[in-house]
Amino acid sequence: MTKIDISKPVEIPDWLSVARRPTIIGEGHLERQFEEIADEVRAAVEAVLPTGKYTLGPHLAQFESEFAAYCDSRFCIGISSGTAALHLALEALGVGPGDEVITVSNTYVATAFAASYTGADVVFVDVDPQTYNMTAELAAQKITPRTKALIPVHLYGHPVDMDPLMELAKQHNLWVLEDASHAHGAKYKGRRAGSLGHIAAFSFYPAKNMGAYGDGGAITTSDPELDQKVRMLRYVGQRVKFVHEVIGFQERLDELQAAILSVKLKRLDEWNNRRRRWAAIYDEMLKDTPLVLPHVADYAHHVYYSYAALVPSENERLELMTFLADRGIGTFAMYPTLVPLQGAYAHLGYREADFPVSAPYARRVLNLPMFETLREDEVRRTAEAILAFYDRANC
Numbered sequence: 431m432t433k434i435d436i437s438k439p440v441e442i443p444d445w446l447s448v449a450r451r452p453t454i455i456g457e458g459h460l461e462r463q464f465e466e467i468a469d470e471v472r473a474a475v476e477a478v479l480p481t482g483k484y485t486l487g488p489h490l491a492q493f494e495s496e497f498a499a500y501c502d503s504r505f506c507i508g509i510s511s512g513t514a515a516l517h518l519a520l521e522a523l524g525v526g527p528g529d530e531v532i533t534v535s536n537t538y539v540a541t542a543f544a545a546s547y548t549g550a551d552v553v554f555v556d557v558d559p560q561t562y563n564m565t566a567e568l569a570a571q572k573i574t575p576r577t578k579a580l581i582p583v584h585l586y587g588h589p590v591d592m593d594p595l596m597e598l599a600k601q602h603n604l605w606v607l608e609d610a611s612h613a614h615g616a617k618y619k620g621r622r623a624g625s626l627g628h629i630a631a632f633s634f635y636p637a638k639n640m641g642a643y644g645d646g647g648a649i650t651t652s653d654p655e656l657d658q659k660v661r662m663l664r665y666v667g668q669r670v671k672f673v674h675e676v677i678g679f680q681e682r683l684d685e686l687q688a689a690i691l692s693v694k695l696k697r698l699d700e701w702n703n704r705r706r707r708w709a710a711i712y713d714e715m716l717k718d719t720p721l722v723l724p725h726v727a728d729y730a731h732h733v734y735y736s737y738a739a740l741v742p743s744e745n746e747r748l749e750l751m752t753f754l755a756d757r758g759i760g761t762f763a764m765y766p767t768l769v770p771l772q773g774a775y776a777h778l779g780y781r782e783a784d785f786p787v788s789a790p791y792a793r794r795v796l797n798l799p800m801f802e803t804l805r806e807d808e809v810r811r812t813a814e815a816i817l818a819f820y821d822r823a824n825c
């Protein structure tokens with residue numbers, strides 16, 4: 431049972447107060463996206479509403495087959511959120527109490543929570559100093575006889591170096607669950623995220639590279655047995671109506687979201703290419719600043735869910751964020767506190783020193799505006815404002 435103590439107030443960090451200020455660049459991107467596809471989205475919704483079939487119907491089946499094909503996977507199963515997708519994937523893999531699941535320190539908390547929901551113990555590893563992703567070397571150091579699965583996260587849309595990780599998993603008989611929540615359309619050595627591990631989880635949270643109009647998620651796999659198990663788990667443990675063979679969950683992606691996602695899937699490559707264009711402009715314009723810009727490995731097709739730069743120090747991050755917010759430019763810090771250092775995992779006793787790469791990264795990371803609906807002049811204005819910040823500092 432979780433003990434919840436709400437007697438102490440929670441402090442709002444300085445960077446978040448700045449990030450919450452109203453902005454011009456960085457707000458309204460989902461509204462703009464809707465304008466771009468409004469007619470098709472309305473038609474998709476209209477197609478579902480009169481059918482009387484709102485769950486597990488033809489629109490979900492169609493989206494699942496389209497997204498599976500897009501991800502170079504045999505199967506896709508629509509799930510109600512990315513968090514539930516991670517959880518059900520682990521349940522399907524048979525992860526449970528007594529097992530250990532290895533994941534990275536610098537991810538969204540749901541990656542780890544999903545493992546905790548199964549009753550397994552989460553073991554956190556530090557990351558590669560260039561890509562900020564899991565490496566086989568670091569994961570290998572944490573493998574014990576209890577290790578059952580690895581969850582690499584394709585952070586910000588840059589794929590993990592998967593070949594060595596899959597080799598490690600083979601040696602130790604481990605499952606690999608990709609957290610592809612940032613990586614719709616990303617490729618590793620030409621292969622899509624979602625097809626690289628044994629099973630993968632996607633989030634369709636609205637702000638993702640491909641998002642629903644509400645919560646949504648999916649699991650992809652090419653393993654027919656895992657496909658069948660996930661389908662049972664997402665629909666109260668049944669294969670046949672009212673025959674509940676295991677304790678399952680109620681975690682389906684609904685028909686409306688599936689129909690809308692089919693519309694968005696047609697745009698995904700074009701939208702990702704726009705993100706890549708904005709990233710190239712940031713790369714070029716900011717290359718002589720003190721910021722450490724994102725590294726792209728030669729095996730990677732990066733889809734820039736986020737464009738994350740490292741500022742030399744935490745204080746300078748706050749100053750730069752404030753300077754940009756004063757000019758109507760919204761930035762963010764993602765993720766500002768490592769998951770193992772969150773209160774939820776305080777009992778595990780991790781310290782910053784356990785994460786020599788990701789701990790300083792969390793204090794310095796700055797996420798610049800990055801949406802497919804940005805305009806080129808907005809990207810350039812953002813980069814120019816950063817150049818002005820550093821010109822001013824040099825005066």
Ligand SMILES: Cc1ncc(COP(=O)(O)O)c(C=O)c1O
Nearest residue numbers: 511512513538540611633634635
């Ligand atoms: C890396 C990562 N994993 C998992 C999730 C959870 O997805 P959802 O919000 O759809 O539950 C997210 C969502 O932000 C994420 O960024």
